[in-house]
Amino acid sequence: MSRRSAPGAGLVAPATALLLVALGYPLVRQVVLSLQEFGLAQQFGQPPAWAGLANYRDLVTSSELWVVVARTIAFCFVNAGLTFGIGLGLALVMARMSRVVRVLAQCGLLLAWAMPVVAAMTVWQFLFDTEYGVVNWLLTKAGGDFSGHGWLLEPWSFFLVATIVVVWMSVPFVAFTMYAALTQVPEDVIEAAEIDGAGPWQRFVHVVLPAIRPVLLVVVLLQVIWDLRVFTQIYTLQKAGGVSDDTNLLGTYIYTLGIKGGDFGTAAAAAMFMLLLTVVLTAPYVRLMIRQEEG
Numbered sequence: 001m002s003r004r005s006a007p008g009a010g011l012v013a014p015a016t017a018l019l020l021v022a023l024g025y026p027l028v029r030q031v032v033l034s035l036q037e038f039g040l041a042q043q044f045g046q047p048p049a050w051a052g053l054a055n056y057r058d059l060v061t062s063s064e065l066w067v068v069v070a071r072t073i074a075f076c077f078v079n080a081g082l083t084f085g086i087g088l089g090l091a092l093v094m095a096r097m098s099r100v101v102r103v104l105a106q107c108g109l110l111l112a113w114a115m116p117v118v119a120a121m122t123v124w125q126f127l128f129d130t131e132y133g134v135v136n137w138l139l140t141k142a143g144g145d146f147s148g149h150g151w152l153l154e155p156w157s158f159f160l161v162a163t164i165v166v167v168w169m170s171v172p173f174v175a176f177t178m179y180a181a182l183t184q185v186p187e188d189v190i191e192a193a194e195i196d197g198a199g200p201w202q203r204f205v206h207v208v209l210p211a212i213r214p215v216l217l218v219v220v221l222l223q224v225i226w227d228l229r230v231f232t233q234i235y236t237l238q239k240a241g242g243v244s245d246d247t248n249l250l251g252t253y254i255y256t257l258g259i260k261g262g263d264f265g266t267a268a269a270a271a272m273f274m275l276l277l278t279v280v281l282t283a284p285y286v287r288l289m290i291r292q293e294e295g
Helices: 006-034 054-060 063-096 099-114 117-127 134-141 155-182 187-195 200-228 232-239 250-260 264-294
Strands: none
Touching: 006 264, 054 264, 063 099, 063 155, 063 200, 063 250, 063 264, 099 155, 117 134, 117 155, 117 232, 155 200, 155 232, 187 200, 200 264, 232 250, 250 264
16 A cells, blocks of 8 residues: 555545444344344244254245245336336426426425325325225226225236335436436537437437436436335335235335244345345446446
């Protein structure tokens, strides 16, 4: 280490050590727990028995896990794709709005984004309520037979509602981030492409997208991670009438194993499996980001 870099390393070292402790201890504790038989008896002080890889073996040989994994991946990519597409579209529209209209739109998006999840879920439950829901009332007035329709009883309609809720709560972040990136694209480069005969689509694909690619990759990466580990929205909708066995994602599946089932060892193994799945699904985006930095 050179003398010039030594002071910088000394300043960063305390924060790095604190970060390693804060993140490392829970991870190590989770790994140890996944290798133990840890149930309700251990909650009351009985020493846990060493299980080795038995929890992982029971987990991966369970057909229920793979159904939940497939459901989680499908839900993740559908929601991430919709969120990114709508968010980018809103960002492009905001870039062309007048200042007053743009500020009003941004205030609306900010309110939607800042609303607490539990409060937002209460509103969405009311909208899709079987007896008094506004959605059923509007669809019935439009000529459909939706009187008393239970949106949360069937898996397809349950995930339709869940997708609407998750996308609605995630779009503002993508819209704000992509709008900020669009404002950094040099106007003279876009004007030069227009003078050279490039149309709107060609300017967007060959000028704008390459300019905002680093931000785009970060947004996609974060969105995949967030949609993969979604929990509160699914759990709240299940409590409101959804059938847990048919609508569990990995987050609620781990909760069911641990909190409801009392099998904390298997739940910890499922959490480690979820971490591995997150790493696998996000690895391509991380590689692209590294190549972007090196290029």
